[in-house]
Amino acid sequence: MNKLFLIPLISISMLLYSCSQKHKITMPGIDLSNLDTTINPASNFYLYANGGWLKKHPMPSDYSRYGAFDKLQEDNDKLVHALVESITETKNQEGSVAQKVGDFFLSGMDTVEIEKEGISPLKPEFARIMKAVNIEDIQYLIGYYHSMDITPLFDFSGEPDSKNSEMMISHLYQGGLGLGDRDYYVNTNAHSKEIRSEYLKHIKKMLSLAGFDKESEVWPNIIMNIETRLAIASKTRLELRDPESNYNKIKLSDVQELTPNFHWSGYFKTIGLSNPGDINVGQPQFFKEVNKMLKDVSVEDWKAYLTWSLIDETAPYLSSAFVNQNFNFYDKFMTGRKTIRPRWRRVLVSTNHTMGEALGQLFVEKYFPPAAKQRMLKLVENLRLALADRIKKLTWMGDSTKEKALEKLKTISVKIGYPDKWREYSSLQINRNSYLTNVLNGRRFNVAWELNQINKPVDHSRWEMTPQTVNAYYNPSNNEICFPAGILQPPFFFADGDDAVNYGAIGVVIGHEITHGFDDQGRKYDKKGNLNEWWTKEDEKRFTEHADKLVKQFNSFVVDSDLHADGSLTLGENIADFGGLNISYTALQNALKENPAPGKIDGFTAEQRFYLAYAHVWGQHITDKEKIRLTKEDVHSLGEYRVLGPLENIPEFYKAFGVKPGDAMYLSEDKRAVIW
Ligand SMILES: [Zn+2]
Numbered sequence: 001m002n003k004l005f006l007i008p009l010i011s012i013s014m015l016l017y018s019c020s021q022k023h024k025i026t027m028p029g030i031d032l033s034n035l036d037t038t039i040n041p042a043s044n045f046y047l048y049a050n051g052g053w054l055k056k057h058p059m060p061s062d063y064s065r066y067g068a069f070d071k072l073q074e075d076n077d078k079l080v081h082a083l084v085e086s087i088t089e090t091k092n093q094e095g096s097v098a099q100k101v102g103d104f105f106l107s108g109m110d111t112v113e114i115e116k117e118g119i120s121p122l123k124p125e126f127a128r129i130m131k132a133v134n135i136e137d138i139q140y141l142i143g144y145y146h147s148m149d150i151t152p153l154f155d156f157s158g159e160p161d162s163k164n165s166e167m168m169i170s171h172l173y174q175g176g177l178g179l180g181d182r183d184y185y186v187n188t189n190a191h192s193k194e195i196r197s198e199y200l201k202h203i204k205k206m207l208s209l210a211g212f213d214k215e216s217e218v219w220p221n222i223i224m225n226i227e228t229r230l231a232i233a234s235k236t237r238l239e240l241r242d243p244e245s246n247y248n249k250i251k252l253s254d255v256q257e258l259t260p261n262f263h264w265s266g267y268f269k270t271i272g273l274s275n276p277g278d279i280n281v282g283q284p285q286f287f288k289e290v291n292k293m294l295k296d297v298s299v300e301d302w303k304a305y306l307t308w309s310l311i312d313e314t315a316p317y318l319s320s321a322f323v324n325q326n327f328n329f330y331d332k333f334m335t336g337r338k339t340i341r342p343r344w345r346r347v348l349v350s351t352n353h354t355m356g357e358a359l360g361q362l363f364v365e366k367y368f369p370p371a372a373k374q375r376m377l378k379l380v381e382n383l384r385l386a387l388a389d390r391i392k393k394l395t396w397m398g399d400s401t402k403e404k405a406l407e408k409l410k411t412i413s414v415k416i417g418y419p420d421k422w423r424e425y426s427s428l429q430i431n432r433n434s435y436l437t438n439v440l441n442g443r444r445f446n447v448a449w450e451l452n453q454i455n456k457p458v459d460h461s462r463w464e465m466t467p468q469t470v471n472a473y474y475n476p477s478n479n480e481i482c483f484p485a486g487i488l489q490p491p492f493f494f495a496d497g498d499d500a501v502n503y504g505a506i507g508v509v510i511g512h513e514i515t516h517g518f519d520d521q522g523r524k525y526d527k528k529g530n531l532n533e534w535w536t537k538e539d540e541k542r543f544t545e546h547a548d549k550l551v552k553q554f555n556s557f558v559v560d561s562d563l564h565a566d567g568s569l570t571l572g573e574n575i576a577d578f579g580g581l582n583i584s585y586t587a588l589q590n591a592l593k594e595n596p597a598p599g600k601i602d603g604f605t606a607e608q609r610f611y612l613a614y615a616h617v618w619g620q621h622i623t624d625k626e627k628i629r630l631t632k633e634d635v636h637s638l639g640e641y642r643v644l645g646p647l648e649n650i651p652e653f654y655k656a657f658g659v660k661p662g663d664a665m666y667l668s669e670d671k672r673a674v675i676w
Helices: 045-056 068-089 097-109 111-117 120-130 135-146 190-209 219-233 252-258 264-271 284-296 299-317 320-335 343-367 370-393 399-411 435-451 499-516 537-555 571-594 606-617 624-633 639-647 651-657
Strands: 065-067 154-161 164-174 279-281 413-417 473-475 480-484 558-560 620-622
Touching: 045 606, 045 639, 065 068, 068 097, 068 343, 068 606, 068 620, 097 343, 097 435, 111 320, 111 435, 120 135, 120 299, 120 435, 135 264, 135 284, 135 299, 154 284, 154 435, 190 219, 190 299, 190 320, 219 284, 219 299, 252 264, 252 279, 252 284, 299 320, 299 343, 299 435, 320 624, 343 435, 370 399, 370 413, 370 499, 370 571, 473 499, 480 499, 499 571, 499 606, 537 571, 537 639, 558 624, 571 606, 571 639, 606 639, 606 651, 620 624, 620 639
Parallel strands: 164 279, 413 480
Antiparallel strands: 065 620, 154 164, 473 480
């Protein structure tokens, strides 16, 4: 089930997971060998700050993007791995969290058994699909697969009501696309055409591997036709960024009226939700098309599509033939990754998806130092004060909006390290026999857990990321920021490090997440997390004028010969990076008043170290293919632009590194945005 409304620091789809580690860091935090001092910082600060690091850390073949962020995850994975291994070596009590984590991992590593099984674990499912004779049977199968988080046709999930944030409600959302993004199906450029042609070949190969030799001649086109119809009816990524136009809460009877060909009460019964309550139909146009397709598309064609959904979504847990072909298409072809990750890392990802909090609990016990939480709480409060200062001084915003913004800021709640209340896993069945069975048991368990929250008050103690995740998020419905233990480590957080470096790295991350409450999307939610106009028209207009400057600036970045960065798609993240830098800089200045800096360290002032620490977080290698893919799909800018973009708008940065008119990083004052 998708987390539709979460705003992470970096896209979740690209993340592996990690755990935290006890670090005793006494170094200042700026490693001079990371720099390339042959480059003028005013020409390209990204390369100046990262050139040395990029040379020292060539791109590993199993990555399509590799930076300081990824390296931290990789290092953590090794620790997580060691702990899981130690669990598997001990005799754990049947039914305990350790038994489940250990057995899940071992079943995933048992390649002898997995190879022996081949496609056989899916055979009963194929038989189930083939038995369908009418559209009612097809609808039953859609519900049946949704209950195990295999998601043909559309997505269903439980999320907070955007206009009554205390209640969890049902959400219906567009979905059902193997390629993920609707544009790949409808764009006519050469790149999209190549993707479609490779996708057809990929479907054909997978069907053949699964024993559908004869069908593999005709099914790929049938599947493509179904997905293309869904894609045409889907909104673009940019359109999905407008929360108001994706809010359409209606009664079940109205959903039934919107889509008379779909038997909704049967669907909800099948997925195990006795009372779905009112439903947010995110994209009514999409569901109207689904309704039409239920009439136009034949039962036999639906069977092809359902079979493909099942194979496509379970391929990573099947034998090597499926795993490799799945990698060849989604990773090698789509992202330019050369080799597949070691098996243990892939199985860890899947362990984390299945029972992340069980694993998180074991790791926090072992690795998370309570002192880190105290230091973070203090940092967060300093950042909050800094933004309050800045809001009061804003010249573009009127007093009444300022007052509301300050209230919202004061109300933001903070989660650090790990949840106060852990999830319960006692009814989850895991054993060493079958990896795929374990994965599907886990998915059923997690879907049931989420469905059980629908039509009930929101549980504010719930975490949307596991503690071992190297990431952070703002949740607009809860008006909360969350920093899992995984990110509270170098190069983000140095427990005993230099203030300038901590404010430049984790400080900006905190500021980034806080700013999400005030970016072009987040500003539409009030302090209680409801979509609600609290801005005057005048202030809204001025906000948009400044935001448009950022859009133009990012649109001008050239990714590839004929591809520019997408300033509109990435606007929320760019506002958050820009705001995060400004807020954390102000907080650093406040901290320096209390504890004056020791002066220059390694030849750099506190201000210079602040910007260097920030830039280092986003230093990364990236393949050409991944650049193109992320520019299309990711709401976050590429690492280089996360550095260059916001800094070009910041006069304090100009001062710290002597940026002058004529320098590549110099933007004339009228082109610079002033937001938070
Ligand atoms: Zn963000």
